[in-house]
Amino acid sequence: MDDFYHETDSRGAATICHTIPPFVRSILPQVFFTPFSELSEPCMVGVSDPGLDSVTGYRQAYLRALILSALKRKSNVRMVADDFESQKESTDKTKSKYEEMYTVDASYCAARLPQVLQYFRTSGGETILYIQQPAVSGWQAPDEAIESATMKSNQNRGINSGDNKSAAEETISKTVSLAEIRYDTLMKVSCSLYHLENVIDRSQHIFRTGYMARGMDTVLYSDQEDFGYTSVNGHWCDFNTKFNGAEIPENNTRYFYQTCTNQNADSSISQSIGMATAEGLWPAIVTGVLWQVTGIAADSNTTIRRVNDSYDETLIHLTRRIETHAAGFDLLRFVLASGRLYAILGVELKYPGRQ
Known part of the structure; x- marks a missing residue:
């Protein structure tokens, strides 16, 4: 049953009844x-939503581990960012806003589904699950396997790297086994991220993070999920999750976590993004990962365009920035500090401008 408290007037009469959200603490x-x-x-980790039954939680955590595995290997990122000011001045100052939109696409390609190494449940009913990560050679996409075989072949034959790839094609069966180059796309994920900020007074600060994940093989793997939420001025709201077509209802429970041993928060968290865990572990994990992956866009292919005033008669000084890059990352560890979870990543830029 929910807990309640009452505000009273000067006579001691109850005037307003507030519901205190229930909370769950997990070690x-x-x-x-x-x-x-x-x-x-x-290995890679996946975490389910709280409060699910054990079977649904297991399957959702498994899909989410596949999502992180796909993003880890190669995330294709595209960004469109606009800087603009309004010609209409407010009573205090000119409105100046920054708006950016990202798409992040990735695929899990492998010869077979990865093995589950271990899993456990939290007090809040979240399933935390670890899946095996394939060896490097078995995790390469087919074009990368050919590239790897080319390098090995050239090294063995003393051929310059600029020579024809036919040497690799002749020896690929010797350098990469059939099982390592026979791939199926088992899962695809498409993420969308949106950020709107009032630059001058920070009165408006909106983040939207979401993804669609689809199992692509009706025999091997067909689970799917739609996930999304909005954050307004640091407060999370408007959660939407559908797993295999069934909507997972939002609840007002708050979740708190602690470690079983003391954990030292070192300087690495200053380079990461810490997200509040009150809504559960997964929103904090996927948000921290996605915004860090998109955050290296400054080092990638960039196109800057000046957009004239006809774009919108109320806007001036509009600059549009378009960026594309592919990134991979290593998930190094998690740090829990002051109610925030930090996903510590080593992000690497790959194939700038290639999609």
């Missing part, structure tokens, strides 16, 4: 905070 196992490089084998 997370040490493995969740162990650096991934120190685990027994390469």
Whole structure:
């Protein structure tokens, strides 16, 4: 049953009844905070929404681990950003806004679905699940496997890297096994991120983060999910989650977490994005990962365009920036500090401008 408290007037009579949101506190196992490089084998984590039954939670966590695995290998990012001011001055100052929109696309391509290494449930009913990450050679996309074979072949034959790839085609069966180059696209994920900010007084600060994930093989894997939420001035709202077509209702429970041992928050969190965990672990994880991956756009292909006043008669000094890049990352570890979860990443720019 919900807890209640009452505000009273000067006579002591109750005037307003407020519902205090229920909360759940979970102690997370040490493995969740162990650096991934120190685990027994390469793996990736996925976390379900709170309060799901064990079967649905397991399947949702598995899909989310596939999502992070796909984004880790190669995320194709496109950004459109607009800077503009309004010709109409408000009573205090000119409105100046910055708006940016990202799309991030990735695919999980492999010969088979990865094995589940371990999983457990939190007090709030979240399933935390670890899947095996394939070895480097088995995780390459087919074109990358050819490239790798080319390099190996050239090294063995003493051929310059600029020579024809026919040498690799002759020896690819020797350098990469059939199982390693026979791939199916088992899952695709398409993410959308939106940010609107009032630059001058910060009175408006809106983030929207969402994705659609689809299993692509009706026999091997067909689970799917739509996920999205909005953050206004640092407060999360408007959560929407559908798993396999069924909407997961939003609840007003708040979730708090602690470690089973003391955890030192070092300087690495200053380079990361810490997200509040009151709505659960997964929103904090996927938000931190996606905004860090898109955050390296400054180092990628950039096209800057001046848009004339005809774009909108109320706007002036409009600049549009368009960027494309592909990025990969290593998920190094998680840090929990002051009610915020930090996903510490090592992000690498790949193939600037290639989609």
